[in-house]
Amino acid sequence: MRLGYHTGYWSAGPPRGALEAVLEAERLGFDSVWTAEAYGSDALTPLAWWGARTSTIRLGTAIAQLSARTPTAAAMAALTLDHLSGGRFTLGLGASGPQVVEGWYGQPYTRPLARTREYVAIVREVLAREAPVTFDGAFYPLPLREGGTGLGKPLRSTVHPLRADLPIHLAAEGPKNVALAAEIADGWLPLFYSPRMDATYRELLADGFARRAPSHPGRGPRPVEEFEVSATVPVVVHDDAERAADAVRPFIALYAGGMGAKGANFHRDVLARLGYGDACDEIQSLYLAGRREEAAAAVPLELVQDIALVGPPDAIRSGLAAWRQTAVTTLLVQADPASLALLAETLDGGPAPAS
Structure with a gap:
């Protein structure tokens, strides 16, 4: 099982020490580094900016939102970054949720699985560059069929992709979406994975x-x-362990309580399938009432330990044994950048590489 570093979302501005953390991850032998986007910073620009200072570590988006750009625009960004990085880019895609898609991008969130299937198919056609791209789809017709000038023509990318099989990974949480990732993608980007659910996954x-x-x-x-x-x-x-869990509780409370509407929160549903439905109801109720600190405090230690590695080094090493038995191939670490060397030593069970 490989190690990756997840820079996470930006808050009010760029995360402090991000570049140093990316460089440290590469020095420590991490396999990959990943960026995210919600409705503030985008995932591609920081990855290109920080990734330009690296030479070996793989670069991925976790995730680039489907509604943020058309399939052809996503393919253009992917083939561009792949060239600039010397074949190190992975395009991680996700559908996001109705609040962001309809509230921020002004697009409908209907039939997200069918939309994802069309999107990935078009990206692959662009990367294959075998013919001008046409697509007779319900969501992304190429050329445009209705509402335009009628002058659209099929086009082929002027740039030859470095890799026609550039890897595409899908973020997925619901059962059907996880199966879709296995059907059409090269990888799956799960959130709130738990070794207890490994057989189901x-x-x-x-x-x-x-x-x-x-x-x-x-x-x-x-x-x-x-x-x-x-x-x-x-x-x-x-x-x-409780103090360690306190660093993760706000993250869980945000997703279970605030990243989705009541009755339409896919993150909450994942945790509910783990057996924490009642706890999630309380967390969501507190979060939506503006009582965020109480919402975080309501996250049980057991929930944190199910989806994270927290506590003394020995406890983390012991917990890691269960993760090594799962379908997970890469552990995308979300952590304090200053502790990456310690994490690498703890997770690998040996000393970190010397400077």
């Missing part, structure tokens, strides 16, 4: 793999054997 992935179209040489999806599962996992090393 393996079944969902197997369902998707069974529907996977045969691979074509030089273009995705890649063989099932190369499929990646890169799970975002908060990691906090502290002698007191």
Whole structure:
């Protein structure tokens, strides 16, 4: 199981020490570094800016939102970053949720799975560059069929992609979406993965793999054997497990309570499937009432320990053993940048590389 570093969302401005953390992750031998976007900073610009200072670490978006750009624009960004990084880019995509898609991007959130399927298909057509891109879809018709001048024509990318099979990963939480990732993508980006749910996730992935179209040489999806599962996992090393959990509780409260409307919060549903439905109801009620500190305090220690690695180094090493038995191929660490060396030592069980 490889290690990756997740820079997370920006708050009011750029995260402090992000560049130093990215460089440290590469020095420590981390496999990849990932950026995020919500409704503030975008995921591509910081990745290009920080990634320009690196030479070996893989660069990924976790996630670039579908509604933030058209499929062809996403493909353009992907092939551009792949060229500039020497073939180190992974395009991580996700549908986000109705509050952001309809409230921020002004687009409908209807049929997100069908929309995702069309989106990925078009990105792959652009990267394949075998012919001018046309697509007879319900969401992304190319050329435009209605409402335009009628002068649109099929086009082929002027730039030749460095890799026609540039990897595409999908963020997914619901069962059908997880299976879709296994069917059409090269990897899955789960949030709130828990080793306790590993058997269920393996079944969902197997369902998707069974529907996977045969691979074509030089273009995705890649063989099932190369499929990646890169799970975002908060990691906090502290002698007191409760104190360590306190660093993660606001993150969980935000997702369970504030990242989605009541009755339409996919993050909350994942935690409910873990058995924390009642706790999530309380967290959401407090969060939506503006009582955020109380919402965070209502997150049980057991929930934190299910989806994160927190506590003394020995406890984290012990907990990591369960993660190594899962379908997860890369642990995307969310952590204090200053503690990356300690985390690498703790997670790998040996000393960090010397400067």
